[in-house]
């Protein structure tokens with residue numbers, strides 16, 4: 001028997017239809033003695049009935065603020081701006097350790113309330129490998145949208161779809177295109193290669209070895225670039241404004257899956273705002289044209305597939321919540337970030 005009480009919160013972003021725990025995995029947790037409360041959420045891809053049938057209790061959207069202190073609040077994306085003091089342990093993607101905009105403010109809220117961020121991005125094994133990630137589907141969609149746009153076949157606004165529908169669109173699209181995937185050996189890179197393959201495109205694949213001494217003319221000679229790198233220390237940018245102004249540039253479509261906008265790790269400091277589902281493409285240059293796709297919630301476009309894979313990876317970690325070393329590492333990372341900001345004593 002465990003004392004663990006997980007509280008699955010509603011996501012405030014209206015386009016966020018994913019969930020980190022799908023009903024079938026919620027059932028497994030309940031069967032192992034975990035108590036689960038699920039907030040009602042109009043946009044979540046799995047309906048509340050399926051969670052109820054799995055043995056979860058249902059609560060109102062946003063009611064986590066008054067959940068018992070020992071409940072662990074589980075979500076994916078950003079918290080609402082209130083309350084100012086965060087008292088619970090929160091499991092989600094905080095984007096708070098790379099100096100991102102809003103990072104310090106979030107950590108201050110935890111410091112003020114005595115709560116803790118257990119950031120899913122830092123849930124790693126003892127070799128530092130991520131244990132649960134959406135990367136594959138992010139890369140898949142980043143490349144899929146790019147190739148569809150490049151071929152004049154992208155419809156906006158974007159709406160959530162299924163793998164079968166996306167695959168059919170990719171197969172039906174036509175047109176020669178030279179594509180480069182950077183970060184090709186990672187999860188997103190693999191997804192990008194699969195999507196391009198479905199579109200009949202064989203991309204050039206670069207990873208660490210190929211960017212150590214960056215061949216800029218070779219990069220600019222591709223028509224489509226999908227960036228899927230995950231950097232933990234600053235590296236020289238892959239593209240600068242000067243490259244964008246190069247009249248010989250063949251690059252026409254840039255899909256940045258990494259979207260490290262505003263972070264010192266950003267390898268594409270040639271734009272400063274993401275693009276969104278209603279206007280997924282923004283023109284960065286006219287002569288010659290260069291279009292940008294930089295959407296930071298790509299896997300939400302395939303909410304069922306992305307949630308199911310993510311939840312399957314998270315389940316063993318949740319079953320191991322009280323004893324798992326991975327959560328201890330997450331907590332250590334949070335404490336280190338708070339100490340570095342002078343919010344807590346080291």
Ligand SMILES: NC(=O)c1ccc[n+]([C@@H]2O[C@H](COP(=O)([O-])OP(=O)(O)OC[C@H]3O[C@@H](n4cnc5c(N)ncnc54)[C@H](O)[C@@H]3O)[C@@H](O)[C@H]2O)c1
Pocket residue numbers: 133134135136138182183184185186187188189206207208209211212228229230231235256257258259295296297298299
């Ligand atoms: N846009 C979205 O919706 C979305 C969703 C999920 C993940 N992401 C982001 O996608 C990125 C990739 O995630 P992942 O799960 O694929 O990570 P990953 O660790 O599986 O793969 C990253 C790859 O980048 C490579 N790499 C690192 N530095 C490089 C460099 N300087 N040059 C070339 N290659 C380099 C690594 O060797 C690795 O193969 C992350 O930044 C993640 O936050 C975005």
